Amino acid sequence: MANKILVAYFSASGVTKKVSEEIARLSGGDLFEIEAAEPYTEADLNWTDNRSRSTLEMKDASVRPAIAKTVPDMDGYDTVILGYPIWWGVAPRIIDTFLESYDFSGKTIHPFCTSGGSGIGHSDENLHQRVKGDVKWGRGKQVNSPGEAKNFVDKLM
Numbered sequence: 001m002a003n004k005i006l007v008a009y010f011s012a013s014g015v016t017k018k019v020s021e022e023i024a025r026l027s028g029g030d031l032f033e034i035e036a037a038e039p040y041t042e043a044d045l046n047w048t049d050n051r052s053r054s055t056l057e058m059k060d061a062s063v064r065p066a067i068a069k070t071v072p073d074m075d076g077y078d079t080v081i082l083g084y085p086i087w088w089g090v091a092p093r094i095i096d097t098f099l100e101s102y103d104f105s106g107k108t109i110h111p112f113c114t115s116g117g118s119g120i121g122h123s124d125e126n127l128h129q130r131v132k133g134d135v136k137w138g139r140g141k142q143v144n145s146p147g148e149a150k151n152f153v154d155k156l157m
């Protein structure tokens with residue numbers, strides 16, 4: 001059986017989207033954008049505003065922003081490459097929503113992040129705890145630009 005790959009990502013300002021597109025191209029995976037049911041506005045993303053939506057969400061680890069669409073056939077995938085930007089040192093809460101929305105039993109998940117400078121930190125370990133079922137969890141990597149995607153994908157294959 002062929003290894004069927006899904007590249008699922010959340011991207012508020014397009015950086016993770018560009019990297020994910022390149023990872024999908026190189027890995028032959030299908031792309032899925034994790035879109036917020038209520039899209040993030042520029043004001044929502046203002047991390048210097050301690051009342052902005054992103055700040056409030058990141059202050060409360062129990063928040064689960066709703067996702068607009070579901071993956072058409074999650075059962076059909078063996079591997080999920082999961083991309084997200086670092087927000088306040090960890091993954092945006094919408095990634096928790098995504099991981100809690102499916103049964104990933106028997107699948108392998110490879111997380112990666114983009115960031116403005118911080119590394120992946122403990123964000124991938126935190127996410128691992130969100131996953132139900134028996135999952136193979138790859139160590140997360142920072143992949144900040146499409147040019148770094150080849151090295152990331154080569155190590156997965």
Ligand SMILES: Cc1cc2nc3c(=O)[nH]c(=O)nc-3n(C[C@H](O)[C@H](O)[C@H](O)COP(=O)(O)O)c2cc1C
Nearest residue numbers: 011012013014015016085086088089115116117118
């Ligand atoms: C609300 C918010 C919080 C952020 N927190 C961090 C952070 O803690 N460390 C960091 O290096 N970059 C941080 N960033 C920058 C993003 O991680 C970086 O710009 C990322 O590549 C954006 O990806 P995107 O365009 O796919 O949304 C933050 C950005 C936002 C909007």
